[in-house]
Amino acid sequence: MKFFLDTADLNEIESLIQTGFIDGITTNPSLIAKQGSSMQEIIKNICKMVHGPVSAEVTATDFSGMMKEGKYLASIAKNIAVKVPLTNNGLMACKELTSQGIMVNVTLCFSAGQAILAAKAGATFISPFIGRLDDLGEDGVKLIQDIVTIYNNYPNFKTQVLVASVRNIEHIIRTAKIGADIATLPPKIIKESYITTA
Helix, strand or coil: CEEEEECCCHHHHHHHHCCCCEEEEECCHHHHHCCCCCHHHHHHHHHHHCCCCEEEECCCCCHHHHHHHHHHHHHHCCCEEEEEECCHHHHHHHHHHHHCCCEEEEEEECCHHHHHHHHHCCCCEEEEEHHHHHHCCCCHHHHHHHHHHHHHHCCCCCCEEEEECCCCHHHHHHHHHHCCCEEEECHHHHHHHCCCCC
16 A cells, blocks of 8 residues: 655644655645645646645536646646545546646545446546544444455556545555555654554
8 A cells, every 4th residue: 555645734744754654745725834835846846845745625616727736736746646625526527637647636436336436537646535434323444445446347447546535544554455555644644553552
């Protein structure tokens, strides 16, 4: 299982990259806003620090706006994955951006049916939010299991399962057992994961 770090904090990234555990980064507009610099500058600096994919999210909700923002984000660095929401417009943008050779992370996935649509749209990554489902009393890990099973049934689906909204180490262990490709983790969870408990 790959670990992506869910932050835009350059100091945290620099510190944790040195562990060798980090395979990529996920960000969102609220994480970037906390850093006090321009979005472009922060994303550009992150992409210089990290060799793996760096997810940068569009803020537009309409197709043309997503395409404009997506192309701009992708122009910042070669390792950008444009993050779009799992909406009709987001899936249309995913299909078009993917056809142009741009990595796309389809986020805010809450059902296996949505994950199928994202795979059919050519998403590089699908981000199911397991912690938010758990908060609603649903089994977030069961969703990951369903998506992994479905994707494994169809070799033409190349979409990687990126477990998001991870709240604890148990989420990592259980989704790794199922065969999820990636977990995106806040720095706190990464640090907790290498503390040995008796």
